[in-house]
Amino acid sequence: MTxxxxxxxxxxxxxxxxxxxxxxxxxxxxxxxxxxxxxxxxTTGSGLAVVVEGEGADQVPLGPEHLVVRAxxxxxxxxxxxxxxxxxxxxxxxxxxxxxxSSAAAVVSGLAAVNxxxxxxxxxxxxxxxxxxxxxxxxGHPDNAAAAxxxxxxxxxxxxxxxxxxxxxxxxTLHPDIHLFAAIPEExxxxxxxxxxxxxxxxxxxxxxxxxRAALLVVALTQRPELLMAATEDVLHQPQRxxxxxxxxxxxxxxxxxxxxxxxSGAGPSLIVLGTEPELPGEAVEYGIANxxxxxxxxxxxxxxxxxxxxxxx
Numbered sequence: 001m002t003x004x005x006x007x008x009x010x011x012x013x014x015x016x017x018x019x020x021x022x023x024x025x026x027x028x029x030x031x032x033x034x035x036x037x038x039x040x041x042x043t044t045g046s047g048l049a050v051v052v053e054g055e056g057a058d059q060v061p062l063g064p065e066h067l068v069v070r071a072x073x074x075x076x077x078x079x080x081x082x083x084x085x086x087x088x089x090x091x092x093x094x095x096x097x098x099x100x101x102s103s104a105a106a107v108v109s110g111l112a113a114v115n116x117x118x119x120x121x122x123x124x125x126x127x128x129x130x131x132x133x134x135x136x137x138x139x140g141h142p143d144n145a146a147a148a149x150x151x152x153x154x155x156x157x158x159x160x161x162x163x164x165x166x167x168x169x170x171x172x173t174l175h176p177d178i179h180l181f182a183a184i185p186e187e188x189x190x191x192x193x194x195x196x197x198x199x200x201x202x203x204x205x206x207x208x209x210x211x212x213r214a215a216l217l218v219v220a221l222t223q224r225p226e227l228l229m230a231a232t233e234d235v236l237h238q239p240q241r242x243x244x245x246x247x248x249x250x251x252x253x254x255x256x257x258x259x260x261x262x263x264x265s266g267a268g269p270s271l272i273v274l275g276t277e278p279e280l281p282g283e284a285v286e287y288g289i290a291n292x293x294x295x296x297x298x299x300x301x302x303x304x305x306x307x308x309x310x311x312x313x314x
Contacts, residue, residue, distance in 0.1 A: 002080060002081060002082050003080065003081050003082075004081070004082050004083065004084055005043045005076075005081050005082070005083045005084075005117060005118075005121065006043065007043050007044050007045045007084065007085070008042070008043065008044075009042065009043045009117050009120050009308075010040065010041070010042045010043075010116075010308065010309055010310060011040070011041050011113045011114070011115070011116025011117045011119075011120075011306065011307070011308050011309070012038065012039065012040045012041070012113065012116060012306065012307060012309065012310045013038070013039055013108075013109045013110075013112035013113045013115075013116065013304060013305065013306040013307075014036050014037070014038045014109075014302075014304070014305045014306075015036065015037055015038075015105045015108045015109040015112065015148050015304045015305075016032040016033060016034065016035065016036055016101075016105065016147070016148055016151060016301025016302055016303075016304075017032070017033040017034075017035035017036070017037075017093075017094040017100045017101050017102070017105060017148075017301060018030050018031060018032050018033060018100065018101030018104060018105070018143075018144045018147035018148050018266075018301070019031050019033060019099070019100065019101065019147075019182075019265040019266060019270075019272040020099075020101065020141075020143040020144045020147070020265070020266040020267075021143065021234075021237065021263065021264065021265075021266060022153075022217060022221075022232065022263055022272065022274065023213065023217065023231070023232035023233060023234040023238070023263035023264075024210045024213035024214040024217060024231070024232065024233065024234045024236070025143075025155075025214045025217060026210070026234075026236055026237050027141040027142075027143055027156075028143060028155060028156055028157060028214065029143060029153070029154070029155060029156075029214065029217060029218075030101075030143035030144055030146060030147035030153070030154050030156065031147055031152065031153045031154070031174075031180075031272075031300060031301075032147040032148060032150070032151045032152055032153075032154075032300055032301030032302065032303070033100065033101075033180065033182065033272075033298050033299075033300070033301045034298045034299045034300070034301050035093050035094050035095075035100065035182075035296075035298070035301070036093055036094070036301070037054075037055075037090065037091065037092045037093060037094050037102070037105045037106070037109055038090070038091045038109075039068055039088060039089065039090050039091075039109045039110065039113055040088075040089045040113075040310050041072060041086060041087070041088050041089075041110075041113040041114075041116070041117065042086070042087040043083045043084070043085065043086060043117065044083075044084065044085035044086060044087055045084055045085055046084050046085040047085045047086075048063065048064060048069065048085065048086050048087075048088075049086070049087045049088070050062040050063065050066050050068075050069060050088045050090070051087075051088070051089045051090065052090045052092065053089075053090065053091045053092065054090075054091050054092040054093055055092040055093060055094060055095055055096055055102070056092055056096045056102070057092070059096065060096075066088070067103060067106040067107060067110070067138075068088055068090055068106045068107075068109060068110040069086070069088055069110070070107075070110070070138075071106065071107040071108075071109070071110025071111050071134075071135070071138070072086065072088065072110040072111075072113060072114055074110075074111070074134060074138075075110060075111040075113075075114030075115075075126070075134065076114055076117075078126070078130075078134060079114060079118050079123050079126070080123065081117075081118060081121070081123060083117075090106075090109075095184055095270075096188070097188035097189055098184055098185070098188065098189070098265070098268075098269060098270040099189065099264065099265040099266035099267050099268045099269060099270045100182070100184070100265055100266070100270055101144040101147065101148060101266065103138075103139065103144075104135060104138075104139060104144035104145045104147075104148050105144075105148055107134075107135045107138045107139075107145065108131060108135045108145060108148040108149055108304050109304070111126065111131050111134050111135055112131065112304045112305075112306035113306060114126070115131075115306045116306045116307050116308045116309075117308075119307075119308055120308050128149055128150060128303075129168070131145075131149045131304065132145055132146050132149050132150075132156075132167055132168070132169055133166065133167050135148070135149065136156075136165075136167035137165075137167070140165075141156075141158070141167075142156040142157075142158065142167035142168070142169055143156050144266065145167070146167070146169030147301075148301075148303075148304060149169075149303055149304050150169060150171045150303045151171070151300065151301055151302045151303030151304075152171050152172065152173075152174055152300045152301075152303075153171070153172040153174050153221050153222075153300065154169045154170065154171055154172060155169065155170055155172060155218065156168065156169035156170075157169070172218065172221055172222050173222055174221055174222065174300050175220075175221060175222055175223060175224075175225045177225050177276055178221065178225050178228075178274055178275070178276065179273075179274075179275040179276065179277065179278050179297070180272070180273065180274065180275070180297070180298040180299060180300065181272070181273040181275065181280055181295060181296065181297055181298065182265065182270055182271070182272055182273070182295075182296045182298055183251060183255075183262075183270060183271040183272075183273070183288050183293040183294070183295050183296075184270045184293060184294045184296065185247060185248060185269050185270065185291075185292050185293050185294075186292050187245065187247065187248070187269050187292075188269070189244065189245060189267060189268050189269045195267065197240050197241055197243070197244060198236075198237055198240050198241075199240065202236060206235045206236060207236075209233075209235050210234060210235060210236050213230070213231055213232070213233050213234065216230060216231040217231040217232065219231070220232075220274075221274070225274075225276050226276060228261035228274050228275070228276065229256070229259060229261045231261070232261045232262070232263050232274065234263065237264075238252070238263065238264050241264065241267065241268055244268075245268045245269040247269070247291055247292070248264065248268050248269040248270070248271060250291075251271060251287065251288055251291060251293060252264065252271055254284060254287055255271065255273065255280075255284055258281045258283070258284050260273055260275060260280060260281065260284060261273065261274045261275060261276075262274075271293075280295065
């Protein structure tokens with residue numbers, strides 16, 4: 001029998017943005033970034049109220065279809081509890097529809113907030129593995145979700161047992177000499193819209209190329225950052241997505257001509273740079289700004305943080 005949580009419980013969660021793929025690691029490699037969203041959830045006697053500040057405040061739905069609310073409801077169901085009513089407050093710094101993991105962050109934050117609620121009862125909170133599984137079920141692949149849960153860089157994969165996908169991930173220890181930058185355009189994109197540009201089949205030669213680069217990227221991220229240029233090469237998804245985001249594709253080409261290890265961030269249109277220099281070349285920065293990109297220096301983001309109450313350090 002599903003138990004109803006008492007009114008007046010409060011929980012909060014802070015979750016990082018993320019960049020998926022990192023070039024060749026399609027749907028497998030990811031990295032958390034130092035942009036964060038925060039939510040505060042309170043159980044009430046009835047109804048639903050959603051308040052959003054920051055990114056997406058004027059664009060996202062403010063009802064049960066809101067992604068954070070859907071994640072909370074999924075988490076409550078998985079925990080075997082329910083809430084008669086909810087107040088959900090979101091403060092968003094992660095840009096929406098830019099390839100920076102805003103949807104994964106929304107899902108992970110909602111699930112993590114459920115941990116903060118049930119921790120005030122005798123129900124066991126979700127483990128990191130539970131959070132990755134539940135969050136990845138929303139998107140069908142675990143790269144962004146795993147990065148948002150674990151923080152830092154991650155390798156993720158899918159085990160299939162009797163047709164049910166089990167989403168798994170392990171963290172990587174990022175080399176301290178790697179510097180991160182994001183180039184974020186005003187233009188928006190949709191993962192669903194750009195995924196249809198990808199062919200159903202690829203050649204053995206292209207698959208072999210990406211396998212070698214993805215394996216090399218693990219080495220470059222953890223031990224040999226001087227290999228990042230070669231390790232971030234990709235032939236399976238970035239060239240195919242380029243026609244849908246010509247400004248990002250051109251900026252990507254320019255950065256790489258300057259020997260900067262840049263890739264599309266997820267499905268784009270943002271770019272992520274995994275550099276060995278503390279600053280980007282001046283000409284590359286000037287070009288990006290002139291063409292509508294906001295260049296932000298970042299660090300690797302933390303794993304999701306949750307707690308009963310509202311004080312979570314961002």
